[in-house]
């Protein structure tokens with residue numbers, strides 16, 4: 001049986017020298033790969049009762065929208081600063097290669113809603129941790145953080161687990 005890694009391309013030195021960029025566009029582009037990924041994401045989340053999926057810009061939107069349709073939930077976007085039209089709350093964070101700010105509409109989630117946070121890749125965990133803070137500030141509960149790719153060497157899984165999160169990833173690149 002095909003492995004998700006068969007569909008993921010690695011591009012060395014992008015966007016800066018020294019980064020091995022794990023490119024999921026080749027996975028998204030392949031009809032068998034995309035379906036296999038969604039099947040595995042549904043399985044990873046299947047045991048949870050959830051109201052909503054929150055996806056992180058940009059690749060988390062592709063995953064999150066398709067997954068929300070499969071699971072019959074709503075979808076909420078966590079976006080880079082300056083993109084959302086309504087009133088927002090914001091959190092800043094450090095990246096593997098930079099710094100950024102993410103925002104969430106202040107009325108995007110209600111108190112007590114059960115949310116799954118999703119993105120394509122977990123590296124340092126800075127982006128996901130900022131997303132968790134946004135969800136938490138609206139009084140909603142993140143019941144799991146779900147990623148296609150984990151880069152455990154960068155410590156993101158450990159960070160999110162220390163924050164009490166259930167972390168679910170489909171593939172990992174370790175020491176590679």
Ligand SMILES: O=P(O)(O)OC[C@H]1O[C@H](OP(=O)(O)OP(=O)(O)O)[C@H](O)[C@@H]1O
Nearest residue numbers: 057058059096121122123124125126127
């Ligand atoms: O765990 P972290 O160290 O925070 O890194 C993970 C984040 O980095 C990538 O996005 P990127 O910031 O490159 O933005 P993009 O999706 O808009 O290209 C990836 O899609 C995650 O969102």
Ligand SMILES: Nc1ncnc2[nH]cnc12
Nearest residue numbers: 019020021022096121123
């Ligand atoms: N190595 C990597 N590949 C793809 N996206 C990333 N985001 C942060 N680090 C990354």
